[in-house]
Amino acid sequence: MLMDEFTVFLVSVLAIHCVLLFFDVVFKSCSHYPYLYFLNKTGLEVKPFQIQLFTTAFNRQIQKWGAKRPRLLAAWFNAGKYVTIVTMPMAVLLILHTTVTALRSSIHYTKSTVVVELLVPGWNLPTSDFAYYFVSLVISIVVHEMGHAVAAVREDVHLIGFSAVLFFVIPVMVTHIDPLDLLPYSRRLRIYCAGVWHNIFLALMAAVVATTLPWLLYPFFDFGTGVQVEHLIEGSPFVAEGGLILGDKIVQIDHCPVRGITSWQDCIDQAMRAPVTAGFCIPHNFIEEHDETIPAKHVSESQVECCGSNSPRHLCFEYVGTEDEPLPLPQHSCLLARKVVDLSAQTCHQVSDCPSSLHCFRPSLDNSSKLVLIRRTSGPVVLYLGNPADVYHSVTVTDFINIYKYLPSSLPDGLTKLCQYVTLLSSGLAILNVIPCFYFDGQYIMRAVTEMFAGKRIPSDTARQAVSLCITMLGTLMLVVYVLVMAINSY
Template sequence: MHIITALAIVAFVHVTLFVTDYILKSCLCLPYMEVVNHLGLVIKPFQLRVSTHCFNRRLAKWSYNNPYFIKLWMSLGVLVVLALIVPSIFLLAYNVVHWLATSPSPSDKPGSSADDTSNKPPLLQPIVPGVNLSSDELPTYIITLLISSVIHEAGHALAAVKEGVNVDGVGLIVLFILPGAFVLLPSDAMKSLRPFPKLKILCAGVWNNIALAGVALLLAHLLPEFSVLLYSRGRGAVVTNIFENSPARGPRGLFIEDIIQDVNGCAVKDSLSWHECLLTNLMETQRGFCVPDSVVSQMDETIEHAAVGASGAVTCCRKPRAESVGSDHLCFELLTDVSDDDAHLVPMHPFSCLPARSALSRSPVVCKGTTECPTDHYCLAPSVGAEERLLRIARTPMSNAWRVPAVTEASHGQRKLSDHHATADHDGNETLITSELRRQLQEVKGKIAQKIDPYVNTRSLNNEESQDSPSLAKGNDYAKYDYLVETDDGHTDDVEALPLFNDVLYLGSPALLFQTVKVSDYLPRNKFISLGWIEELQEVCLCFVKFSGALALMNMVPCIGFDGQFIADTLVEWSCIGRCDRNDVRIMKAVITAVGTALIALNILVGISSLSITDAPPHTS
């Protein structure tokens, strides 16, 4: 389900509940009103609230069973929170000043240093479904936010019971789709407390959030150390997810559980090196491949007059549907190490139209010039646009990818590969990436001066037409394929070409491949162990760090309606006992709260301004 559709359904449910509640209460429907009062249900526009007294006795029991621990824990919380209030205010102020200093002016060109600096996300950034939050991440974020809020309010409740303040009730609240918790404390009892016991209650929620964020951060860093018995690392980047509209999909494309080990001669050991290899290929010019002379002489389909296309790529092949030329054919340019004056000494045409997979299956070496190739080999690089790269991705298949038949030279002319355009696939089905992928993608785009559009002219060389692909439907005629494996024991007449036929060929922007293929460092040691479990648990831990840390930060600053306001008011009253009159105390409270509220509001505006439609994949038709 598209995330916008899901949000529309949630809005419809809220409106329906509010209208129904209003009608039933207006009609004095007694059974309904009894149920609402029993549940403590309050329905407002796009807001639901439920409260109960069921936990009052249990809270008192927990408080009295561990009196010394709770007393020490709450006292330590007061000291930590008071020590962090001033640094939190300076941190938020720095965030605003830094954004004002680094925000690009209209005269700044894309790719400038100011533009690169502005790509860094602000300290506080709103989570907006459909912009920087995908539907896959939404359940995790909602659950972690709810747990963080419950732990925050549990701190207030336990501290209140410990200090002799009765809890009037606890409950849950839903603001549209955002869940939260709350505790009802009698205001008269709170006002009658001395300053330090009152601070224990007010700081308990913030302190619990700080502790939760610290534990989650520690667990996220220790998980790799604890995973050595279940997972192995350093063998490559393990594919854990391929987005539905990724050009890397296809019968000869990537599969979940494939181990990526090389990209155009760049070794891949883990997810970091996978990203670095894609960035290297993105920044550098298209690399060549050492193709045997025999392959060129037997498979060349070059037309007489080559032409330069609009993208800057040389076109030396007939149209894809022309006779004897399949859509897998590419125009390869000869990379020589001789000067232009000696170009006539090279014994071959500067451009050759070759079937990409058949040519590269005999080309194990990546090169930048013919001198780097073995004897009787030429360094040929596909002529692609400035925004494209031809990537050969070496992988160790762990799925059924090895079952896809290889095509021999005899059938290369009849082999037709269908184009896979990313812009068409993204129409109406936008794929949202995680914040980490989006951040790295922005860094990639920034380093090439915003010249790349990862959704332009991308196609896969790994998709065969459905009537010819045995992996897409059952009952296909397998006899029309010539297999490289001739015997049951796996022997073949072409040992060198066999592993290269397992390679994935990708033509397009490396940024789109980076965006739509999710990889992991952890390879399960046993087939019963879940793939990507470590990353998922780390992601949950980092969600707790984000939400619990954000709750702590916003409740430390004296913002109206938050814990910080009441903490600041208590500190002002405590410090002004016997020194200031009530009017001065009231003015000081108002000024401090106004400054803190303005600071929070400015940081939220900075976060909103950093969001744009370009953060999500573009929608084209």
């Protein structure tokens, strides 16, 4: 069995890690001076399945940011401190609720809506979105650590540098600062809470951008007036002559107006649910001039074939009349489908739907097939004979319609998806870091909060440390149980 692209990518990354580790061990064992000089100069370090880079290149810029507008920064990080403290119990309750809900659904074998879910490419995310996932994760981590760094500089704490680590394919970043033992706990909290606060703000901004993107891109992309064909599956019938073309603007399916992807899906669903294909109002003389009927035969209970095999563009149409009136025309007529569609401006399901001068004819098809009319702003109507679900699976469309052809239609969709991933991952990092758990910001936030709010009630420093430690242990246990439950519940 051939491996998919994502598996090939993971294997390639594993091979690169192994090669780098091999050369690192060889060069270090040989005391290869140029290689050792390179590692010392760049701050690069190679370890099993991880690559670490320490840098001070951004220290000067961070110092400038932390020194500008000190009152505004103090208000900013004070707001972050209070928002983070309020967020902590909410995050704990959210994780507990998700864990209990997932446990109930696994025990009773019922599906439930998961409030907080781990996002892992290839597990519960499409592997095709890995690039968006990786970039969004990097942005969220960088913004988080920049929050700690700027807050530390604002509190006159020395910034040592940054460590960027790539654990296999997962990026991690760490801010190195001097110890905070001499700072009051209120000032420590501003530094501890800055990362979570920046993640919350980033998630909100990304959500706002994703929501307002149609208006932000309006001078270049139209929105809400149809959908644009972005991709056609190779070998689909829509690629053939008379089918769709990349860039086509679709405005209607049958007589259902298309304004966006939601209405596009609704119109396809409506076509699938229709019991039969609608008929067409046709004049008497058109039938007489274009009828190419051969002796009719029943193909199935609902389908009659009256066209020859040499007429692939013709369809057998059945006359729709009443039982008590004589047939003014043949029961079945073989007509060119496109001419019928182009001629008829009105559809029908019964005789009364057509004017008195016209007759109602509908395609004679089996129950699973429909004649789907896809109308676009340029070019003739696209006729598709088959299951309407094939339209959804074969044609990829976008809400954004490029006004200028040189602008790729994938650009706004890519920006929207990136903003959505930033919203998810940045808010997820905020929730994860604010929980009182070892090695996360929540551990230090809980210690500082305990000292600030329990200092008078619990005079003993050892007792306050014990309270903080117990809460952190419970938070760590809760997070471990959550991860295990989510992992088990996914299978």
